[in-house]
Amino acid sequence: MKHQPSFFDGGQRLQMTESIELTIQSLQAYGPDHPHWGIAWSGGKDSSATLTVVTWLIDTGKIRAPETLTVFYADTRQELPPLAIAAEQIMDELRERGIRVEVVTAPMDKRFMVYILGRGVPPPNNNTLRWCTRQIKIDPMEQALRDRLDQLDGQILMITGVRQGESAIRDRRIEMSCGKDGAECGQGWYQQVLPNARGLRGRIATLAPLLHWRVCHVWEWLKHWAPEADFGDWSTAMIADAYGGDEAEEINARTGCVGCALAAEDTALDTVLLVPQWQYLRPLKGIKPLWRELREPKHRIKKAGLERLKDGSIAKNPQRMGPITLEARTMGLERILAIQTECNDAARAEGRPQISLINSDEEARIRALIAANTWPDGWEGDEPAADTVMPVVYQNGAVQPLLFGAGE
Template identity: 25%
Template sequence: MSGSQYQKIKDRLCELYMDDPRPWLVGFSGGKDSTMVAALIFETVISIPQEKRVKPVHILCTDTRVEIPAISENVATVLGQMQRFSQRAGLKIETHLLKPPPEQSFWVNLIGRGYPPPNRLFRWCTQRLKIDPMNQFIQNRMTKGEWSEAIIHLGARRAESASRAQTMAEREKINGLTRHPNIPRLWVSNPIEFLSTEEVWAYLLQRPNPWGGDNRALFKIYAQAGGGECPVQIDTSTPACGNSRFGCWTCTVVERDKASEGLFENGDERMEQFIKFREKLLFYQDPANGKRDFRRKNGSDGPGPLTMEARRELLAGLLTLQEETGQRLISEDELILIQQHWKSARCPDDGRGVARIIARQKGVIMTDIKETNRLRSLEEEVAAEKSIRVDTLRRLVEEVEQYSEKHRADGLPDELLNILKDDLEAEKNK
């Protein structure tokens, strides 16, 4: 694709920005397609005269908390760069890293409720971990009256697959936009719908990102995940690199996680233990291996939830994995919720099962419910003293803890500021 063709996409976006008052959202996963869309959006807003940059633009990224580490680290870096550049340049672009609430986390559903590891027929994870947090963000603002309608820009392309091409072709367009299938007042824009993989990489590798840096790190991740080297893309005559699909390292919907395997084979040693744990999840998924109840939750015969013993084994294995990798994989809130589910399970434990496993694994005693209640009372006192909401205080503490685990502070002030801004907005909308 020539530069003039890329320019046509930006011209269309510029026209939409100027002529349509609806706020913009941008779905961002950190992959090549969403990175290109984000870059196009930034370049479009930069081209708008300063006095006319009035449209709010929100970059939305969902962290499932079980993302492949290399991807989540790259996403955190890029979101920080975007936010800082937007503030300096006065672009009115804000980044949001959305997360599922603890009660809907992967581990609470799997180990707490006993949901079997997802498969093609029972793919319970996608809606809870990825779709719901983003939909909730959008619907909250529509319910509060901040937006009557909005436009979301996505990186979907017809060249991804035949089924994707057919689905996109069947959707009716109005002024180049399609209605979101689940949110009536949300419209979908696919700026790179007709681009090939080669054209996406050519765009990403031939220019720096508007927010700073380049896409070499992203290219390297794709190359490693693909299990081999990729040729440098400078035009469409060289073969494509980067058809790998990234997702959660826990994914049991696919038979093999080629991305995780490729990263490990190319030097990311952390992935070895993640791959082994995923293989354990596949074993527990199969009813023939005796890790699932013989009755469903409704009492009918058939493969049901994970047995209590299986859940205990998985929790112990997860805590071991957390120690071995140095990655924070499960929070105390999730552990408390898991214990609550165990107490109400078909074969309930005595309410101390989680604490005993933690004591065996780490030699420490888990905070019990009474201590947790005292901690939360203290949080309420501090929040009241500082005139902020309790959930805001918890988000601030959690954000600091996450950055501490990564041994870096780059981007932390911006993240804390965004959390405080959310608190102010919530107070205004009461």
């Protein structure tokens, strides 16, 4: 029988105990200065460890509870299924404890699938059109924080899962960051402002109480400690599946969105599919090729010539490719729904959790936007198909005619 860890274990367990003790010290040092706490939770390994550790410390009286605690779950609707399913279970466990949970999702027309398949915006890329992270995660989270602050007096302490990756006992990287906001040496995980949060400066402080945890401690907590009744009875073991199951720590995998349009390979999904219980999700491998296909000229329209922008300037690329055609959007929607159906048919047959790529509200909105002939700003939909051969138009107005006429 596997020995379960405890605070009283010696030897190799001492490092884990020290990590938890430093977490307690950081929360004791800065928590009491803020009556309201929030926890930013993505569902990944670091933020899930932070969420469950902090909640357990409050439950057991090891740190004093704030007046209010709000958990903000960033639901991008694109998470890997093991993470999304674990998040649902953990949210139930939080609510059973009386903890306020806010599911933060982008507005309907800004959600990933709706934005692409309904409005026709091409899938994001790493060069000129990387719109996804800010739109489906950062902006909704900032708005949720503003809304919560409107309900509270004073500051809120936002607790994050940021880690440096090494124990504070073994190196000095935390101490190196201690200059921010006059923080005391050795406790540089605290900042009095939230970086990059527009309009929120002065109202939010941030604390990263697991900054000093090593990755082996994160896995130890998620796989062995947190699921035990003494440490909260959390549904965190499933999170390891998204990173490789029993091999998660060894392969040091990273996660991302299902069929991420920005990654060269489907590494995160491939890692999940190595775990036997998740192999019914193999149809998800069809998502990434769809995004690649929808970027092709045959599925898009383009500008025909010189284009004057709202500020009066001339567009740098007079014949740039633009949105996805209505026909291609409909094709993409049917492909995604077919993938979802195939996964869920297998899930029902195997008694496994079902998934949601596009829910009924999103499907209805996508179909409505297509039916309404919706196009991104600056496009009418009557522009030529992007694979149409045309004379080349340059930004200075010069035209290079075709060498041969149509049909020659």
